Amino acid sequence: MKNQIISLLVLICVPLLLHAEDGHNLWLRGKSTASVNVVCSKHSATIDIAEQELHQEWQGKANATVVLTIKPNKFIKGDGYMLSDDGVQANTDLGILYGVFALLRHQQTGNPIRDVIISNPSYERRILDHWDNLDGTIERGYAGRSIFWHDGKDSLAVTEKDKKLWQAYARANASIGINGAVLDNVNASPLILTTAYLNRVKAIAAVLRPYGIRTYLSVNFASPIVIGGLKTADPLNPEVQKWWKDKAREIYGLIPDFGGFLVKANSEGQPGPQNYGRTHADGANVMADALRPFGGIVMWRAFVYSANDKDRAKQAYSEFMPLDGKFRDNVIIQVKNGPIDFQPREPFSPLFGAMKQTSVMSELEITQEYLGQAIHLVFLAPMWKEFLKSDTYQEGKGSTVARCTDGTIFSQKYTAIAGVSNIGSDTNWCGHPFAQANWYAFGRLAWNDQLSSDQIADEWLKLTFMPTASEDKTKSTVLPIVWDIKFLKPVKQMMLESREAAxxxxxxxxxxxxxxxxxxxxxxxxxxxxxxxxxxxxxxxxxxxxxxxxxDRTENGSDAVSQYHEPLRSLFNDVNTCPEIYLLWFHxxxxxxxxxxxxxxxxxxxxxxxxxxxxxxxxxxxxxxxxxxxxxxxxxxxxxxxxxxxxxxxxxxxxxxxxxxxxxxxxxxxxxxxxxxxxxxxxxxxxxxx
Amino acid sequence: MKNQIISLLVLICVPLLLHAEDGHNLWLRGKSTASVNVVCSKHSATIDIAEQELHQEWQGKANATVVLTIKPNKFIKGDGYMLSDDGVQANTDLGILYGVFALLRHQQTGNPIRDVIISNPSYERRILDHWDNLDGTIERGYAGRSIFWHDGKDSLAVTEKDKKLWQAYARANASIGINGAVLDNVNASPLILTTAYLNRVKAIAAVLRPYGIRTYLSVNFASPIVIGGLKTADPLNPEVQKWWKDKAREIYGLIPDFGGFLVKANSEGQPGPQNYGRTHADGANVMADALRPFGGIVMWRAFVYSANDKDRAKQAYSEFMPLDGKFRDNVIIQVKNGPIDFQPREPFSPLFGAMKQTSVMSELEITQEYLGQAIHLVFLAPMWKEFLKSDTYQEGKGSTVARCTDGTIFSQKYTAIAGVSNIGSDTNWCGHPFAQANWYAFGRLAWNDQLSSDQIADEWLKLTFMPTASEDKTKSTVLPIVWDIKFLKPVKQMMLESREAAxxxxxxxxxxxxxxxxxxxxxxxxxxxxxxxxxxxxxxxxxxxxxxxxxDRTENGSDAVSQYHEPLRSLFNDVNTCPEIYLLWFHxxxxxxxxxxxxxxxxxxxxxxxxxxxxxxxxxxxxxxxxxxxxxxxxxxxxxxxxxxxxxxxxxxxxxxxxxxxxxxxxxxxxxxxxxxxxxxxxxxxxxxx
CATH class of the missing domain: 3.90.1330.10 (Alpha-glucuronidase, C-terminal domain)
Structure with a gap:
């Protein structure tokens, strides 16, 4: 009977008058259906944006009043916020903006706010890594060219078109809580640190700043030689140390809120401290010392392996564990989720939870390098949840990867999480319309790693595909209950199953x-x-x-199992207890x-x-x-x-x-x-x- | 229980020691398992072959005696034969050879002869049309190059390798009753009638002759101009008539049993009598008159259509019906099975049964031009049976295409059937191992159009895939009952279903x-x-x-239905009675x-x-x-x-x-x-x- 009613409703409603959509608006398709009064005692570029968003997208009661309050509250952390039906409270301007986006999201997903909601970020730094080359190409990019860099003459000139795109990018990121962007490829060109390029970074940072997004740069370890004219990049060399300090000062002169460096060193042919007989700690620390006076951080990647006879899966752990405690407190070791390289499924890297004296952050890959690129529909939230929930047992049961990196187990000066971006110059940003869901999911999980994949898919589908208010006004409307059953439920199911299918x-x-x-x-x-x-x-x-x-990574093989804390070591080592999903990884x-x-x-x-x-x-x-x-x-x-x-x-x-x-x-x-x-x-x- | 026993037998028998087979031996894989005495009062090249085959392939009782008797019998027609357990009787030497092949086939397929079998051919002339070009390519050939023609220098020199291949070809054809071969493409080069090429034809004919295979040639209607130096090829021109007579005399001087001509005229750009305002009958008759003194025939193709507004499916009928009765009695109109062109399924051409005063023969296509070529497994016997059994109703119910062309309804001086060959220089002759079954099926149906597709597939599979006697002697033998159930039954089913699948x-x-x-x-x-x-x-x-x-070929459309005899006209015309398999052909x-x-x-x-x-x-x-x-x-x-x-x-x-x-x-x-x-x-x- 219920089905009959629904069928009837469908018949009445079809054909829907749905506007063709090119996907450029992402999940930000809401248009205001009523006017709203916004009250706020403070003004800033960020607050202005928050007010503007409210006016543009308000779908609550007509002529309602929303109060924006910036006032410390012991339950609100960092840029978190407190939300009620008619108000947003936060510690910071950015917290207000996040709260406003959350309020609007609640309206647009048909999820009214009852009582009060407090939401605090799981990680302090929620960063997109853009593997964008300075010639405009993107390594592992499948959605056009870089939105930051162009090739050719005048490639460094900043146009209005550039700024408009950067602003749309910033707005989308802010709407899901992302607050950092590494603007260039980890296989970094030394040129990025020349003044010409830094001036462009300054221009980008100016557009991103009101949206709360800090800029970071991937840097080349040999920069002091290539662009500095030094004879060495040895981190213990005083001239090199001075060069990095001078460079940091120059950067902060241009970009006062500059985030810091991301470094791929001694990995796949990139130069690094080992070229000079120094350790990764030596290398990271020289940069950390240069950045510290300005509040900058170094994200030093643990993605290292060499063509020796050792099991590649073991090498990052072997190389970094002896250095635990040797890094400055503004260095974060950035570790890919798995021990090898963003494969469709890997167990978590044993470095998580193992480095107890060093800050560690996760590196996820949003771009689907190994998962069908811009062709396959693969929703990655389930993969990331599987990873974040993995129990390392390093500090007893419940020492999940999430807790080992979000500061709740280990005291870290900085907590962070990074995702390799899938964004390019394609009209729809990500190539595949459903690839947008991965950008969205990364942001949402970086903000709140307790969200379920189901919740994220649900939100994203409603925001991205639900007929918009203006369509709703046509005669051929679709009732929400019909849409939920006929569209949302099956498509969400498809998304949730898609990674396991791959x-x-x-x-x-x-x-x-x-x-x-x-x-x-x-x-x-x-x-x-x-x-x-x-x-x-x-x-x-x-x-x-x-x-x-x-x-064979058991004791009888490469013994990679020994890098895991008990009981995992024994569990993985024994073919009878090893989870079937990892069977041929370990046996x-x-x-x-x-x-x-x-x-x-x-x-x-x-x-x-x-x-x-x-x-x-x-x-x-x-x-x-x-x-x-x-x-x-x-x-x-x-x-x-x-x-x-x-x-x-x-x-x-x-x-x-x-x-x-x-x-x-x-x-x-x-x-x-x-x-x-x-x-x-x-x-x-x-x-x-x- | 039966299944269990079979499984057990399979276990015992596997792995079979099966010899790798390249397919060159076709269905002629039998080797003698015992000696046999052959008694025959006559000797000839053909009888010698028959005796040799008996010795090489005998699988009957050891030291049995087989008597070959050439003696007229009123129940034996043409090259038919009478078979018993220990003897073959026939009117002709060729009848003996056919009988011997049949006897051996009975042995090799495990189908002993009880009492006496008389087998007479359905059609007097059972012909393969080779669309082989003189440069060695084959039009619609998918199994290598021509076995008759080579390109390059010395292309006309006859080598021992040529002769060996021609002999194997002749033997295979004789074993299934094929007795004619058109050696060149219907899109014929005039050069085929030059003395140089005729000498090669003579050499081919000499190899084919003992196997009872007559040679025929496709000829170009403009030959009198191109190689004769005349100014015209007008069939009513006395010089042209003389040219054809002289050419016929030359041919028969070289090849006394030459079969005749196959002609594609005024079709797809080929020259023909219409170029001179003459009819197809005028064109065919000039050649027929030239060949008649020597017993030769003309196979004149009805495959004609022009780019006018008329339904192509109607054109052959429209053009040839007015000429019914105007052809010499040694002309046979060769009609493709369907009105268009060898499609996966067509209704029969309405010319069958309609031309009552003219000899008509079927042209089938063995080569899978439109049926997946040498890639797809498509067994064509069901298609040909569907065609041959089609009732034309031209002389009342039961006027099947088969009966309209085999002389039982209309008195024809010559009866014939042709198949466009799928044979080339590939080791396995036909490209696809199962394409051999189509060559086999054509020969068997040309001999006996009452055979079922099932019988033909059964025979062919046993001859082609059953472990041979020598393999049988190994320890790892497979029992026939196991082979029947595990191999023969499913593979036969696949063959029988394959055309409908296509x-x-x-x-x-x-x-x-x-x-x-x-x-x-x-x-x-x-x-x-x-x-x-x-x-x-x-x-x-x-x-x-x-x-x-x-x-729409109904009365309201092109009215092609009107070319069919009632009740077919009405049946096809009415969408409610039109067979679903022809639905969109007619509607x-x-x-x-x-x-x-x-x-x-x-x-x-x-x-x-x-x-x-x-x-x-x-x-x-x-x-x-x-x-x-x-x-x-x-x-x-x-x-x-x-x-x-x-x-x-x-x-x-x-x-x-x-x-x-x-x-x-x-x-x-x-x-x-x-x-x-x-x-x-x-x-x-x-x-x-x-």
């Missing part, structure tokens, strides 16, 4: 790094040219042979190994790949069914990308099963669809795997 | 000519450049628009038209395409399951081709549904898998649709 069709059961080289998009489990260092080839990671598959097992399901390892692998493909097929059906509720512009873009995703899932399944079958020598279970590609064709096509 | 994923419900241009392989329903004549574009045939789809119908299933036309179309794809997926499973029973060489070739077929079926489904959906504007039913390709990509990829 794991299934790419790398189930703990497999990792099976990608074709360079573009990290399609499958290349066979890829291992002789001239390439072993730890850059796929077989290094899957170790498949006729005896079995998987990387090399025979193809005939029986899983708990009773299936052999080989069969289970086959079923996972098929399930991944079938999941994407279901996503396609889900999306096609919601066509009446989406404007045609976004509908067809997503439909088209889902088709590619499905075709890609088939390629992944075929490539991995046909390749591994050469070793397993077992049939693909006969109730599974057979491959439709031939292995040799897939190998030959690898070059054009997009 | 219709489903390519052109269901009477659709036709949706191919990408030129290569006739992938889909191109959109293909209609402005510079191309309309009847060479796909939309000409499907006529899809927002109102509906299909070619233009709204997308919402309700089929008998209750489904709309659009939905039904969607389900057909999905069913086709699913059928191929099942074929893949079938084939993978029989791996233990097939040598690895052939197993992997077929497995690989099935994968491509499945991928192609997906492309066909997506291309047609996405293209037609632009007109239907209806959703693909939601229980059907969504497309995984985007229409624009498919259009762009058309050029490389293989």
């Amino acid at each position: 794991v299934n069709y790419m790398m189930p059961l703990g497999l990792h790094c099976l990608f074709a080289p360079e573009n990290h998009y399609g499958p290349g489990p066979w890829w291992a040219p002789k001239y390439v260092r072993k730890d850059w080839t796929a077989p290094y990671y899957h170790q498949a042979d006729t005896a079995g598959i998987g990387f 090399h097992l025979p193809w005939t190994y029986k899983l708990k399901s009773g299936r052999t390892l080989w069969d289970a692998l086959c079923y996972h790949y098929q399930e991944g493909l079938d999941q994407v097929r279901e996503f396609q059906k889900t999306w096609d069914r919601v066509q009446p509720y989406v404007d045609s512009e976004r509908f067809y873009v997503v439909q088209s990308k889902l088709r590619q995703q499905c075709e890609n899932a088939q390629v992944w399944k075929d490539a991995c099963l046909l390749y591994f079958q050469q070793f397993s020598r077992m049939p693909i279970p006969y109730d599974i669809e057979r491959p439709v590609h031939n292995l040799n064709d897939l190998k030959n096509d690898m070059g054009r795997s997009r | 219709v489903n994923y390519m052109m269901p419900l009477g659709l036709h000519c949706l191919f990408a241009p030129e290569n006739h392989y992938g889909p191109g329903p959109w293909w209609a450049p402005k510079y191309v004549r309309k009847d060479w574009t796909a939309p000409y045939y499907h006529q899809a628009d927002t109102a509906g789809i299909g070619f 233009h119908l709204p997308w919402t038209y309700k089929l008998k299933s209750g489904r709309t036309l659009w939905d039904a179309l969607c389900y057909h395409y999905q069913e086709g794809l699913d059928q191929v997926r099942e074929f893949q499973k079938t084939w993978d399951r029989v791996q233990p029973y097939v040598d690895s060489e052939r197993f992997y070739v077929v497995q690989s081709k099935l994968r491509q077929q499945c991928e192609n079926a997906q492309v066909w489904k997506d291309a047609c549904l996405l293209y037609f959906q632009q007109f239907s504007r209806m959703p693909i039913p939601y229980d059907i898998e969504r497309p995984v390709h985007n229409l624009n990509d498919l259009k762009n990829d058309m050029g490389r649709s293989r």
Whole structure:
């Protein structure tokens, strides 16, 4: 009966008059439906923005009055806020702005505020890392070119168009609580620290500042040589130390609220302190000392590994643990979520919680380098939640990664979290309309890591796809209850399932790094040219042979398990207790190994790949069914990308099963669809795997 | 219990020691398992071959005696034969050879002869048409180059390698009753009638002759001009008439049993009598008169159509019917099975049975020009049976196409059937191992058009895949009952279903000519450049628009139905009685038209395409399951081709549904898998649709 009513309602309401949307407005589509009076005793650029947002987007009671109060409250921390139906209170101007955005979000998601809400940020610094090169390209960017840097003549001239885009960027970030941006690639050009570029940074910072966003820069460790004219970049050399101090002074002269440096050193060919026989601590500290007088920080990446015989997964821990306690208090070690490199699924890096005398922050990857880029629909909140909730046991049960980095367990002078941005110059910012959800989710989790993936998806979908107020006024309206059941519920389900689907069709059961080289998009489990260092080839990671598959990281293997605190060490080490999702991460097992399901390892692998493909097929059906509720512009873009995703899932399944079958020598279970590609064709096509 | 026993037997027998097979031996894999005594009072090249075959392949009782008797018998017609357990009787030497092959086939398929079998050919002339060009390429050939013609210097020199190949070819044909070969393309080079080429034909004929195979040639109507130096090829010109007579005399001087000419005239740019204001009858008769003194025939093709406004499907009938009775008795009008051009499914050409005063023969296409070429597994016997059994009603109920062409209804001086060959220089002759079955099926049906598709597939599979005697002697033997259940039954089922699957994923419900241009392989329903004549574009045939789809050939449309004899005319004309398989061949119908299933036309179309794809997926499973029973060489070739077929079926489904959906504007039913390709990509990829 309920269904009948809904069907009836749908019939009445279809076709909806939905405006074509190019996605440029992101989740900020709300338009005011009534006038509002705003009362605030203070004025500032930030407060002015808050007032303007209220007027532009107010959807509460007509002629209501909203009071903005800046007053200390012991329950409000940092830039947190207290929210009621008719007021926002905060310690800071920025807290007011965050509170206003929250108030408007409550209205637009149909989630009225009862009583009072206090919301404080989980991490003090919530930063986007832009891997933007100074020529305008973006490393691992799939949505056009850099919004900060252009190539060509006049590339450093600041135009009105630039500023407009930066402002839209700043507003979007502020609306979800992001308060920092690293403007250039971690593979940094020394030129970024020349005065010409710093002047452009100053201009960017001026636009971002009222929105509470500090600018940071990735810097090249060899800068004192390349742009400073010194003969060395040895961090213990007084001239080098002076150079960094002078440079810091210059920067702060231009940008008083400059955030600090992000450094990739002695990693994948980048210069670093080890070039001079110095440690990472020596390197980080020289910069930290230069920045400290101005309140700046150094985010020093732990993403290091070399082509030795050691298990790559162990190297960051091995290299950084001996340095624990040797870093200045304005250094934060920035650690990728997993021990290797942003794979579809990794266990957490053992450095989390282990470095007890050093500030540590998480580096997440919002851009879908290894997760289908701007083609695949993969909602990353579940992956990040899985990571943040991982218990390190370093200070007893409940020592989650989140708590090990947010200051509740270890006293850190600064707490922070970073996400590698997926933003580019494409009209819709992120390439895939659903990739915007990952930007949104990162911001929301950085603010409040207790939010569930469901809550975030729910919010984002309502803000991004719900018919807007102006559409609502047309005759062909859709009732919220119909929209919830027909659109929100199935699409949210698709989002929440999407990351596990990608794991299934790419790398189930703990497999990792099976990608074709360079573009990290399609499958290349066979890829291992002789001239390439072993730890850059796929077989290094899957170790498949006729005896079995998987990387033995147990005591009998690389002993990477020993980097985890008990009981994890034993749990991962024992094949009977190791979680199945990490099975081949930690164990090399025979193809005939029986899983708990009773299936052999080989069969289970086959079923996972098929399930991944079938999941994407279901996503396609889900999306096609919601066509009446989406404007045609976004509908067809997503439909088209889902088709590619499905075709890609088939390629992944075929490539991995046909390749591994050469070793397993077992049939693909006969109730599974057979491959439709031939292995040799897939190998030959690898070059054009997009 | 039965299943358990079989499983047990399989376990005992696996792994089979199956010899790798390259397919060159076709269905002639039998080796003698015992000695045999052959008694025959006569000797000839043909009888010698028969005796040799008996010795080489005998699998009957050891030291048995087989008597070959050439003696007229009123029940034996032409080259027919009478078979018993220990003897073959025939009117002719060739009849003996056919009988011996039949006897051996009975042994090798485990089908002992009880009592006496008499077998007479359905058609007197059973001919392969080779569309081989003199430069060695083959039009619509997908299995390498010509076995008759080479390019380059010394291309006309006859080598031992040539002769060996021709002999193997002749033997294979004789084993299934084929007794004629047109050696060159119907788009004929005039050079074929020069003395240099005729000398090569003489050499080929000498190898083919003992196997009972006559040679025929496709000739160019303009030959008198191009190689004769005349100013005209007007068939009523005495010089032209003399030229053809002289040429016939020259040919028969070299090849006394020369079969005759095949002519494509005034068709697709070929010259013909209409160039001189003469009729097809004038053109055919001039050649017929030249050949008659030597017993030669003319096979004159009815495959004519021009770029006028008339329905192409009507043109052959319109052009030839007025000429009925005007052809010499040694002319046979060669008519393609359908009115258009070898499509996956067509109704029979209305010329069959309609030309009552003229000899008519069928032209079938063995090579899979429109059916996936050497990639798709499509067994054509069901298509040909459907055609041969079609009732024309021209002389009352039961006037099947078969009976209208085999002399039982109309008195024809010559009866014949032709198949366009799929043979090339590839080791396995036909490209796809299962394409051999189509060569086999054509020969068997030409001999006996009453054979069922099931019988033919059964025979061919046993001859082609059953472990041979020598393998049988190994320890790892497979019992026939196991082989029957585990291999024969499922693979035969796959073969029998394969043509309908292709219709489903390519052109269901009477659709036709949706191919990408030129290569006739992938889909191109959109293909209609402005510079191309309309009847060479796909939309000409499907006529899809927002109102509906299909070619209106009813009384209200092109009235092609009127070319069929009642009750077919009315049956096809009425949408309620028109068989669903021909629905869109004869009718233009709204997308919402309700089929008998209750489904709309659009939905039904969607389900057909999905069913086709699913059928191929099942074929893949079938084939993978029989791996233990097939040598690895052939197993992997077929497995690989099935994968491509499945991928192609997906492309066909997506291309047609996405293209037609632009007109239907209806959703693909939601229980059907969504497309995984985007229409624009498919259009762009058309050029490389293989």
